[in-house]
Amino acid sequence: MALVNQAKREINAKIVFFGPGLAGKGTSLKHVFNKLKPEFRGAMKVMNVQDARMLFFDFTPPGDGNVDGFRVRFHLYTVSGRDIDPAAWKMVLKGVDGVVFVADSTPQRLSENRDSLQSLVSYLKGYGQSLTSVPTVMQLNKSDLPDALAVADLDRMLNPNRLPSFKASSHTGEGVLQSLMALVKTVLTGLRAKGAEGIATGEGLQRMVESPAAASAAPPAQAQPDAGPELASPAVPEQPAAPSEAPAPQAPAQQAQLEDQPLSLELAGAPQAAGPGLFRLPLTIRSGDRTKSVVLNFTLSVDEE
Numbered sequence: 001m002a003l004v005n006q007a008k009r010e011i012n013a014k015i016v017f018f019g020p021g022l023a024g025k026g027t028s029l030k031h032v033f034n035k036l037k038p039e040f041r042g043a044m045k046v047m048n049v050q051d052a053r054m055l056f057f058d059f060t061p062p063g064d065g066n067v068d069g070f071r072v073r074f075h076l077y078t079v080s081g082r083d084i085d086p087a088a089w090k091m092v093l094k095g096v097d098g099v100v101f102v103a104d105s106t107p108q109r110l111s112e113n114r115d116s117l118q119s120l121v122s123y124l125k126g127y128g129q130s131l132t133s134v135p136t137v138m139q140l141n142k143s144d145l146p147d148a149l150a151v152a153d154l155d156r157m158l159n160p161n162r163l164p165s166f167k168a169s170s171h172t173g174e175g176v177l178q179s180l181m182a183l184v185k186t187v188l189t190g191l192r193a194k195g196a197e198g199i200a201t202g203e204g205l206q207r208m209v210e211s212p213a214a215a216s217a218a219p220p221a222q223a224q225p226d227a228g229p230e231l232a233s234p235a236v237p238e239q240p241a242a243p244s245e246a247p248a249p250q251a252p253a254q255q256a257q258l259e260d261q262p263l264s265l266e267l268a269g270a271p272q273a274a275g276p277g278l279f280r281l282p283l284t285i286r287s288g289d290r291t292k293s294v295v296l297n298f299t300l301s302v303d304e305e
Helices: 025-035 086-093 107-126 151-158 176-194 202-209 212-217 252-259
Strands: 003-005 010-018 045-049 052-059 070-080 098-104 136-141 165-167 263-267 272-275 278-287 290-299
Touching: 010 025, 010 086, 010 176, 025 052, 025 070, 025 098, 025 176, 045 086, 052 086, 070 086, 070 176, 086 107, 098 107, 098 176, 107 151, 136 151, 136 176, 151 165, 165 176
Parallel strands: 010 070, 010 098, 098 136, 136 165
Antiparallel strands: 003 010, 045 052, 052 070, 263 278, 272 278, 278 290
16 A cells, blocks of 8 residues: 655555565566666665565656656565565565566476465455455566476466566566566556545554554553664554453552563564555563563664765
């Protein structure tokens, strides 16, 4: 879901390179990064997620890449590795605005292509989306290999929805930029149809997922040293308790015993993407038998030297 930054007059949109392990997703992302002029792109960033590597950077398309006077900034993501935990993909796909499905054109990987495509459909369904509601293109990668399947055969076997498809090779760069730019144009068309007023703002989303009263009452969570420069710890709203009698006050000895219990901070789940470069980390603060759930919001950035 694209986000509007009113202060910067920017619309931030997310594109994810998805596909089976070792199909060329990371190589494709790096090719795009190297081909874009530095004045149009940010730094390439790498983050370890669920025993895999997440690569991402942002860029602004030159020319008429704006919506209602707002500049559009695209954030490109992928997860690199052979066996990638589904939790990592679910985190990266949250709020996605467009997908480049990178298929492996070698005959031996046909089954893995199908499984990966089915996983993509399942992950998108979990967010109430589909291959028809989220703009998607097929990048038929490794087409330069001698035993590569023909584009027509891959389309017939992998692309029943007739998504736009492109013959490509991340090794030589053939078709990589073409498939991405075709997707960028489709995403821009959709954003212009909605208009800046129809695109979610960060402030609006914050009010939807967070209770201001609960956030102000929450104890601050301890930040990890490498979490990033900008940290906050809004509390996760607790479910209201059923009506009951007021609890009896604790005796002084019991209260003192509770206060002597050491505090511990535990991970309560996998990190989740909350926007371009933004992540949410669920934590549990524990003291004896008492627990408190909080969410640590952090921004990941890389300082360029």
